[in-house]
Amino acid sequence: MSESPDGIRVEGLTVRYGQTAALENATVTIRPSRVTGLIGTNGSGKSTLLNSIVGRIRPSSGTVRIDGRSPSSARQRNLIGYVPQTEAVDREFPVSVRDVVMMGRYGHQGFTRRVRPADREAVDRALERVDLTALAERQIGALSGGQLKRTFVARCLAQEAVHLLLDEPFAGVDKASERTITRVLRDLADDG
Template sequence: MTQSTRPAGERCHLPVVSLDNVSFHYEQRLVIEQLNFHILQRDFVGLIGSNGAGKTTLLRMIVGLLKPDEGEVRLFGTPLSKFRDWERIGYVPQKNAFNPLFPATVREVVTSGLYGRKKLFRPIGRDDKKKVDDALHALSIEELADRRIGRLSGGQQQRVFLARALVNGPELLILDEPTVGIDSETQEHFFHMIRHMHQRHNITFLMVSHDLDMMHAYLGYEPAQTSGKLKFYVKHTHEPDNCAETNLAHSLRDLRLAGEPAAAR
């Protein structure tokens, strides 16, 4: 039975990320040891750990930027070495991975999210331009489209990077410290937005954050699993009614009209 023909409730239990006996060393130091963890469709997983615990390392392994020393990573049931459907994944790296002097406009940054690893340098067509316009509008940054990314505030930049990650309508969204360097009000708006996305859309979330209050408020206080210094907090959304795919851009516009600010500061 293919995914499209499964009952909605059954689709919500499909594995999105599978980590089997994964270990990783960094310069002879064991960072992650024999990690076994599985993320199901529509899960929201919060990853918490002290500095050096391996949080970013784990995310980089999941998106194929690092290879585990032992064990296997699978995405949507496919071993990472054979996985090619990278457009199914949106990734927002740490803000310090971005060079603020990079000479690109907001529109160019969001458009770059359309270039999957197998679509590099392909022409941008009418449908792609509409995807970019929808992402800009949904994240309330259309008025910033021609601004240089390095001249924006921290909150505005994070909206741009989130729009870039969402432009292809990913099924898995990975966020590495998305609220670092932005003010508390903007952080609250950001969490409100991603909670809305999780509750109403067929998107699986994996997020690293040091904002324990916000994480615990949504995911609870007891980790579902602990591995070394890593703690995994999980919120399942497996009700059949919550599995239907909806129009993300339309829904985020509804959220904006319901009170989200036009642009986080």
């Protein structure tokens, strides 16, 4: 019997940074249309696992399949949206919340980066989902930690990818933002 390839499958994954084995022979299946939590102590390899799934890290051995595809193929097909644990943001750079969320649409815009009505609508929907509509024109340098994290979650939502990976979405985040992010993830899973 052949199994459905839907979801994320990691098999026998080993990742080394020099001499350090960050992951050793890790096997995980993440099924679609549900919220799955990954829990572990600091340094246990959670970020390494997510980075391997999105193809930012090349494993020493093992396989990663997203709906049956390799990480690079999955990225080309917009199967994966990703919110990294830490984002190298220049808070002084004059960019608004809306600008950051629009970055989630780059993959839809082709190389001309022409913004279409569908892009604007996806950005508006994402901002609404994380309660940032009122702050859309604010510079990111003037956001709280929770608001900034919600901005990155909104960018990920605007991408309209199939699977969303969030690395420590509640770190440094206020309770209200945590509730908002939790609700969004549950709603998306309930909607399939």
